[in-house]
Amino acid sequence: MDRCGLSLHISNIAYAGRMAVLTLPEAILLLALPLAAAGVTLFARQRRALRECQLAVAAHQRAEARMREIIDSLPARISQFDRQERVLYANRYCGVVYRCDPADLVGKTIREVRGDKAYATIKTYIDRVLAGEHVSYEHALERDGELRHYQQDYVPDVDAAGRVQGFYSVSFEITDRQRAAEVLDRLTRTDPLTGLMNRREFEQRLPEAVARCRRFGKPMALLFLDVDHFKAVNDTFGHATGDEVLKAFAHQLAGAVRQTDTVARLAGDEFVVILEALTRADEAALVAQKIVQAVNQPFDGAAAVRQVSASAGLALHDGGESTAEQLLARADAALYDAKAAGRNTFCVR
């Protein structure tokens, strides 16, 4: 009952008092009834308000539980750090990756969680996110004895005043994507028939080798090989046998050089070898001789073609001004010299 209603009620009592003489209990009852009614109304309102508040809290708790369930169910590491790089929150998947209860991570620093070595690498990203930048990078972690790759995002946690008070970290596993990319990368660099490097990869590696030769002053050489009379192999035994010969030849060639030497198939029956960090320039001629002899050995197994020979052109680089293209052109010219000299040999330019 509001103030106006109460004064109206009292004036009604006064009027009633004038009309009839009330007993005391009747007067008290008359006064108490509206007050009790007002109390009941107030109580009901308070109860309704309390109920609404309880419902709101329950709804909030349900929403929070749902959010937490979603965050915990995602196959991603989601965590929150303060400015001192301490874990404030870590979702369930963090526990899966770090093999612990995620609650045990809370309070630890990122350095304690990731270890000194990883921390040295990621410190720069942490500094950037704490300076307010959204940072993305990829990294690898060993899990179950296997190297797994992750896409990592750091997002600044900014307070109402615009200050960075920490950061959120989200990390998705990208191992499958990474492996697919590696396979694709390998395919783009490899000759599918022989498994050797292809021309594209060779064209990238030769200038790098020339640059190293110039920088460190260690002589290098390029050997350009071509199988002798290979057309006759195809014409006599068919293309499939020709392919088998190329594979066997590639195997012999790769076996005749060091693991660190670069061996590539440029096209058809043309192969190249980059010989780096030679101690003396004439060492290249010895290696060329050894290679020409090695590829002239009979093939393993009972193939239709038991043996081939190859001619080779050798070009040396002493660390001077020659470019990769010039080196390749010299080796190519030397190869023609070797063909003209009767094949199954090498010439130098």
Ligand SMILES: Nc1nc2c(ncn2[C@@H]2O[C@H](COP(=O)(O)OP(=O)(O)OP(=O)(O)O)[C@@H](O)[C@H]2O)c(=O)[nH]1
């Ligand atoms: N089997 C097979 N043959 C190929 C492939 N690529 C190119 N060839 C063939 O390889 C042969 C290359 O022959 P050439 O090098 O031109 O001639 P050659 O008979 O070896 O003669 P010389 O080099 O002068 O001794 C051609 O017949 C091409 O068709 C391949 O991937 N597989």
